Amino acid sequence: MTFISAIKTSDVRFPTSIDLDGSDAVNTNPDHSAAYLTLLTDDPEWPVGHAFVFTGGRGNDLMCRAIETVAELLPAKPVEWMLERLGEVSQNLIHDSQLRWLGPEKGVTHMAAGAVINALWDIRARRAGLPLWQLLAEMTPRELVSVIDFSHIRDALTESQALEILEAGQHGKAERIAELKATGYPAYTTGPGWLGYSDDKMQRLAAQAVADGFSMVKLKVGGELIDDRHRLELARKTIGENVALAIDANQRWEADGAAAWINELAEFDIHWVEEPTSPDDVLGHARIRQEIAPIPVATGEAAHNRIMVKQLLQAEAIDYLQIDATRVAGTSENLANLLLAARFGVPVCPHAGGIGLCELVQHFSFFDYAVVSQTRENRMIEFVDHLHEHMATPVRLNQGRYEAPSQPGTGAEIKPDSVTKWTYPVGAGWQRQQGSLRATNEN
């Protein structure tokens, strides 16, 4: 019998706002940050569970506190007991009768629940000696269904419909797993496209992306239409006709008027327009999609739970679902999201970037191919070449494709030295940066 012996959070922030890495029309000066959780057990033979919530900097301390608040709800039971009942344990964190008022199932408390749940998944995968995607692929359909919270999505996906999808996915699974290990999963890159980059830097990075074998480049838009046209023209010239080009407005537009702006960019052959409006606006997305057809709509990184994802699909509001690894209530809720997308035949192209999001979210695409959608067609995982040096098991890219993760766990572990150096505000990294950061943040 093994028990949780310590719940430790760290406020880890990277001063990315200095170089405007990760800048877009709405997130103008993010410090990519992780509200980082380690779950320790009283058995030194057991692995430590790692997880984090990605944030934009300010509020990362609040996120840590929220993780601690949710973690206090873990039952005083052996970890073995919890790992066998991940569904029940997750749902008790999410639906706590008092804490739920602060959501329900959204914002700080929901993301915090995701971190606690993911730390348990990390322990489970490490105990099994498997990367998360493979652990999931080897679970039986019944086990998978048992960890998913179907509440408020049964009008779109019932337990038995989920079972059906997962049982169908058992056929040829071994071959698909072998294929994934041999050929990986396609990636696209947002690295060149941040709004704060100069034309030169954008073009240089876009050319590099093509040379690196990426099949798509994505540009942030939504500042000024004239600038968007200018940058898209340059980007299209740089990457040629055979590489896809997507745009990302980061929620910038009104449902009224978005189409007029987007249609002005149609000539650049847009693969998708991402987050054209508020992530809460299901009906707005549906309207925009109709008005810009055949340009596809992608969204989901800020869809705060499976109920929002369900509605985006029901309303035919999206052509691509972009799940995020730390927005929802962990692995368990993202399984629901993958199954919902499969049921509606919508491809999942996960959101990544930030710190560690690539490392986490890749597992869902690998699992999706192995057992759920059974196809990689028209699917890609976002890639940003950014802060991977801090991750204990960084993603490996090869010819514009993610290699299959092979290390046990969820991929959430941050190198201990990086945690120490970039703990805010006392870490050595921050003390050295302080003068210039203050200046940047006070813009």
Next chain:
Amino acid sequence: MTFISAIKTSDVRFPTSIDLDGSDAVNTNPDHSAAYLTLLTDDPEWPVGHAFVFTGGRGNDLMCRAIETVAELLPAKPVEWMLERLGEVSQNLIHDSQLRWLGPEKGVTHMAAGAVINALWDIRARRAGLPLWQLLAEMTPRELVSVIDFSHIRDALTESQALEILEAGQHGKAERIAELKATGYPAYTTGPGWLGYSDDKMQRLAAQAVADGFSMVKLKVGGELIDDRHRLELARKTIGENVALAIDANQRWEADGAAAWINELAEFDIHWVEEPTSPDDVLGHARIRQEIAPIPVATGEAAHNRIMVKQLLQAEAIDYLQIDATRVAGTSENLANLLLAARFGVPVCPHAGGIGLCELVQHFSFFDYAVVSQTRENRMIEFVDHLHEHMATPVRLNQGRYEAPSQPGTGAEIKPDSVTKWTYPVGAGWQRQQGSLRATNEN
């Protein structure tokens, strides 16, 4: 020139879970709590600004911390400057480029922004010597429009459409204000209907509600169908045919299946069914409304921002909008909600109860009649006779109607002695309660 000199939060909790006051199908044992904020200035002649976020107990400390996090974003400007620019100041709190990732515009951080914004409104109303509703009623249409954030709702309500509604509301305003002061605003009561109450207690309180002149009684449902039928039958017998009877499921049902349950209750002449499913499920509410017609649907207390309210209206998902005083980003966002409802011709019947929610939310109904909808027909404010003794300016009810608030401010002030006694966990009230509370909370 006056400056903010202190931002103080208090974690105030009342042990309501002991008597199951406020219990329903989902919130089974709430400790009604206030994450309480006072904004002090450096001028002793100036009023203190009070505000709070209502919560269910656990997490109230996290909510206090969130309020402090958001309050740190207030500009280092004179309070006079901020009060003249409440729209701009509010929007900078809500759309902060780093903090927004934790929402955006939802959950803990959004409610925290609401508290900070409301504390400024409290100072403004107290400086003007007016209760909030009257301050709002005396503002010009242009001033009102200037405090509202129209982002992501312009497809349903533009600035000029809002102006039009508010300008129309200037005609006869003085008469309506006089009428409100003379005759108040209709109320209904949820006091008898908590799920944890015995049949006897429910019937006794329901009979009392009729005697007190309330025009509607609301019962919590959604535990077991057989119990719901039993309680509704008893309640209908007790209150007679001339008092309305509403039910509240507190998000309990699936969109699939809700109608079957509700239609089993139709014979009791249901005035509305409240929160039949997840507050995020706009499409689910719309479907349920179609399937239970002509029984009306009410929701909104957990609609986390104006964008959700907009969609509930656009999708024709609701017959009544139940705004909450501390769920959204303060007075400013509730003005948007009132105007949206007016534009769609949907009556606003605010959610109240908890601690202090009656005191806060009444102002919006009084203002709505004075300037926006210009009618009290088919409109009521919820009333729960509960914890008012802790409020500095408690609501006054008369013959089942709210009397017009007459004291300056928003109504958010909690008596200093109550704050001290019920500060968690160190207040004297909690020390006395501790043994039995632990037992209750560990159920």
